[in-house]
Amino acid sequence: MFDQVELDREFFAALGRVDAKIAGAVRDDGCGRCGGRLHRGDYARKPRGALIAAAGEALVVRFSFCCGREGCRRRTTPPSLRFLGRRVYLEAAVLVASVIAAIRGAGRGTGREVGVPPRTLGRWLGWWRGAFLKTVEFVTLAAALGLGTTAAREAMPAALWAASPGSAADETVGWIARRLAPLTTSAVVRSSVLRAVL
Numbered sequence: 016m017f018d019q020v021e022l023d024r025e026f027f028a029a030l031g032r033v034d035a036k037i038a039g040a041v042r043d044d045g046c047g048r049c050g051g052r053l054h055r056g057d058y059a060r061k062p063r064g065a066l067i068a069a070a071g072e073a074l075v076v077r078f079s080f081c082c083g084r085e086g087c088r089r090r091t092t093p094p095s096l097r098f099l100g101r102r103v104y105l106e107a108a109v110l111v112a113s114v115i116a117a118i119r120g121a122g123r124g125t126g127r128e129v130g131v132p133p134r135t136l137g138r139w140l141g142w143w144r145g146a147f148l149k150t151v152e153f154v155t156l157a158a159a160l161g162l163g164t165t166a167a168r169e170a171m172p173a174a175l176w177a178a179s180p181g182s183a184a185d186e187t188v189g190w191i192a193r194r195l196a197p198l199t200t201s202a203v204v205r206s207s208v209l210r211a212v213l
C-alpha cells in the first residue's frame with residue numbers, strides 16, 4: 016500500500032490553503048491573552064519531506080502572529096495541517112514514515128526506504144505511543160474509532176491509519192492532519208475558531 020503513496024505538489028498546496036484559512040480565522044479572533052490585534056510574524060521554514068513528502072519541501076512559511084499590544088506581544092502560531100509542532104519534517108512525512116516503521120520496524124531497512132534516520136523514526140514512534148496517547152485529540156479519536164485497546168495503542172500510528180476512513184493515502188493523511196491540528200502548536204486556539212474552518 017505504501018508503494019503508492021504519492022503526495023504531490025497540489026496536495027501540499029491544498030494543505031497550505033487550509034493553513035491560510037486557519038491563520039485568517041485565528042488572526043480575526045485576536046490575541047488569546049489580551050484580545051489585542053494580531054500582526055503577521057511568519058516563520059521561514061525549510062521543512063524536510065524525506066522520500067515521502069519531497070513535493071512539500073517547497074513550502075517554506077509557517078504562519079504566525081504577534082500581538083500588537085504594548086506589554087503583551089504574545090506570539091500565536093495557528094494550528095497547521097503541514098507542520099507538526101517544531102519538527103523539521105513535514106507532518107505528512109512524520110505520519111507516513113511512522114506508520115511504515117510501526118508495521119516494519121524502525122530499523123535501517125525502513126530508514127532507507129523512507130529516507131529518515133532510524134533513530135528519528137524510533138523517537139517518533141516513542142511520541143505516538145507516549146505523549147500522543149495523552150492528548151485530547153487521541154482520546155477523541157480513540158473513542159470514535161475504537162483505538163483505546165492496548166493492542167491499538169501499541170500499534171500507533173498504524174492503528175490510527177488503518178482505522179481512518181478514505182482509501183487513498185493523501186485522503187488519509189489529510190483526514191488525520193485535520194484531527195490532529197490543535198496539537199501542532201502550543202498556542203491555545205478556541206475550538207470554535209478551528210471548527211469553523213475544518
Ligand SMILES: [Zn+2]
Binds near residue numbers: 046048082083089
Ligand atoms: Zn496580547
